[in-house]
Amino acid sequence: MTRPPALSVAAYLVGVAGLAFCITLLWFGMRAVLDLGGYCASGGPYEISVQCPDAVIASTPLSIFGGIAALFLMLWGGAGLGGSWISLAFLAWPALFLSLGWNFLQYGFFPPDGDWVWSWIVCGVLFVAMGGIPLWVALVALRDGPHTDGRSYAAGRVVIRPRPPSAPSPGLVEPTPVPGAGSGDPLVDRLERLAELRRAGDLTTAEFETAKAATLAELTGGPAR
């Protein structure tokens, strides 16, 4: 087992923790905005109807840019570790969209006041699909592993295996073996072929005898009889 550089391990773990930190922070910030009705603003020259809370102002940029930085740190550390550690970064995508989709659905079906908010429900469904479908595909690929025929994707790696011998397709018919074909002796093969042609009427007896003599002369080197 190769001992990895300590720096790669440290960067990988800090990246993992940073991603979890930033996604969670974004999740809380989104909920704070949804509590206000789904929108808020701060700063600028215009009169603001809904002021963003200080926590949202502070946490949103930190969670977005910090999350991107943490992702790159995790990728860099994972590349140093080798193996499939780097592929774990893929989980950041479903973690982000499923968690934010949950917020949309929860606040869409149970808003702070009033009836369902269909726009949030639609966003929630889209977010859950964006996070859930890739996760489902990845889990199916990991579960199937190398048992699928020919090719599979295991932990981000393509595994190509030889196909097992399969039964012939019902549409294909085994060719009828030609008598004498493949006997290994070219002289016998050619003479049997000539005899078949004569039996089929494609060659007259005279033509057969001529071809037979020529074949014997060619393949045996002897005089034609």
Added chain:
Amino acid sequence: MTGRFEPAWVRVAVVVAVVVGIVLAVWLFGTISAPPG
């Protein structure tokens, strides 16, 4: 997991890192969103 480096302690450390990140975020957001005083 496959690869040349896969000791169990790194897997445990990954889980611990995720938990630490979430706990830190909960703490930080709770702190900055709490009313002053």
